[in-house]
Amino acid sequence: MEDVSYSKGIYTAVASVRPMNAGQYQGLVSLARDDGEELENAIYEVDSASGTPEEALEEAKALAHRLLGELEL
Structure with missing residues (x-):
């Protein structure tokens, strides 16, 4: 499954999926600044597991979308 990228200002969020135990999948979001500044929490996990990668x-x-919407530019 291919990752999906979204941008807002100098921020880029990349949504991806990782397999978990028992055939479950978890969504992840990597958040980065395009100007090279480090973010305190760069990886965010979806709270619940899903039955399919989709x-x-x-x-x-x-x-x-939620993370990018909360950013102040």
Whole structure:
């Protein structure tokens, strides 16, 4: 499954999926600044596991949008 990238100002969020135990999947979001400054929390995890990679990616995309929406530019 291919990662999905979103940008807002100098920030880029990349939504991805990782397999977990028992056939479950978890969505992840990597948040970075394009100017090279380090972020305190660069990786965010979706709270719940999903049964398919597609569901996990949808959850990760929603988290990416939420994180970018909370940023002050």
